[in-house]
Amino acid sequence: MMKKSYYQKAVFLGILLIVLSAYQKYTSRGKEDFSDIQFISENTVPLSEFDPNNLDVKQWQSLGFSEKQISTILNYKEIVGGKFTSKEQLKKCYAISSQKFAAIEPYLLLPENNQEIPSDHFKSFSKKPVNVLKKFNPDHLQVDGWMKMGFSDRQAKAILKYKDYLGGSFISKEKFKECFIISPENYQQLAPYLLLPEKTPQNYVSTAKSTTIPSKTQHYFDPNSLDIEGWQSLGFSYNQAKVIVNYRDRNLKGKFKSPEDIKKCFVISPDKFEELKPYIRIAPSVIEVKQERTDFSKVDLNAITFKQLLEFGLDEKSAGSLLGFRKKLGGFADKQQVLDTYNIDKELAQKLISICQLNSSQVQKYTLTDAPEEWLKNHPYFKYSADRIIFYRISNPDDKKIWKLLKVKPEYETRMKLYLK
Structure with a gap:
């Protein structure tokens, strides 16, 4: 019995010595040297092209970056204006080592530097059918106009940047077709409606957005299609460009009718006007065909259309309610029923029934015994x-x-x- 107790004590003392030795070693150590640890994790990047502006935190993680590195990259992105504009710019982010940048560089959908047009930057352009019903000059469209056709906000802004790169005009259908956002399918749909020359003029020389008009190789421009940036591209300061746009939009009701109107703007010096004058091309106004107003005294309340109700003055909601109520009834049998339309302007409805006719001969009628x-x-x-x-x-x-x-x-x-x- 004593022998067993002796062995138990020996084992206990042995374990205690091991624990004390380990504790002493832990508490006596100094700070570890992390100087050799690389800031970038070296995970393998996926072999596919990507736009770094579109990546969220999880996608950066999938490229092998830590949370701290991703935070630094995203903060840097905000510092440079909320968007990486070139590989050269991204490379300057200190959270990306030279080795890591070399690994991802071939897959970046960014231009090499800020002097290049990012032709691959928007490879994911829309291939959806566009909505276009009449001929138009693409030089006159702003972001909302392109979006109405079916392009996204980002794509619309890219199209305008491409136009700006060309100098403020698409020049020709050839140049328009070269826009990297316009897919071949979209171009085939748009081409018949474009109010542009088929071919680019022989004397046209492609120039990036410039601050002045250097020579007669400069392209023509429509002063009515230029925004503030467009006027800046012609050599005016931001404040001058703003004055020109305000002068056109407020004083001239949105349109220069002749070069003389431009000359009268006080921020455009005589010398500058003479420099611009050879290149001014003011597109003729589109003459709208005036539609004949409806003679409502000849309109049947059982045949009046949605468009005619809007013309009379009803809003879309009231017009839709009236037509829906008429359909449920199977036609109006009495003019006063129009006043029973839900949420309608009673005064306007009273005026409508006092002017319009009512032909109820086509209204289906039954007896109580034979009604379906x-x-x-x-x-x-x-x-x-x-x-x-x-x-x-x-x-x-x-x-x-x-x-x-x-x-x-x-x-x-x-x-x-x-x-x-």
Whole structure:
């Protein structure tokens, strides 16, 4: 028994010595040297092209970056204006080592430097069908105009940047087709509607956005299609460009009618005007065909259209409600029914029925005994009494007896009889 107790004590003392030795070693060590640890993790990057401006935190992590590195990269992105514009710029981010940058560089959808047009920057352009119904000059469209055609906000802004790169005009269908956002499918749809020359002029020389007009190789421009940046590209300061745009939009109601109108703007010196004058091309105004106003005295309330109701003055909601109510009724049997339309302007509706005609000859009418069950259950005036009418007419196939059994209010009976023979 004593021998067993001796061995237990020996084992316990041995374990205690091991623990004390380990603790002493831990507490006596100094700070570790992290100088050789690289800031960038060396995970393998996926072999596919990407735009670093579109990556979220998880996507940066998938490229092998730590949370701290990603935070630094995103902060740097905000510092440079919220968007990486070139590989050269991204490379300057100190959170990306030279080795890591070399690994991802071949897959970056960015230009080499800020002097190049990012032709690959928007490879994911829309291939959806565009919405275009009439001919148009693409030089005149702003972001909202391109978006109405089906392009995204980002794509629309890229199209305008491409136009700006060309100098403020697409020049020709050839040049327009070269826009990296416009897919071949989209171009085929748009081409017949473009108000541009088919071919680029032989004397045209492609120049990047410049601060002055260097020579007669400069392209033509329409002063009515230029925004502040467009005027800056012609050599004006931001404040001068702002004055020109305000002068056009406020004083001239949005349009220079002749070069002389431009000359009168006080921020454009005589010398500058003479420099610009050879290149000014003011597009002729589009003459809108005036539609004849509707003679509402000849319009039938059972045939009036949504467009005509809008022309008369009703808003879209009221016009839609009126037509929907008319459809449920199967046509108006009396003009006063128009006033029962939900949420309609009573004063405007009263004016409408006082002017328009009403032809109710095509309105379907029945007797209580022969009215189809579906018609009774769906008609606004009969649906609440439909089940009782169907029940009563089984044993009382006579309208007068059915009316006595229904016992509806007089005003309801009057409305219902509008649709009865």
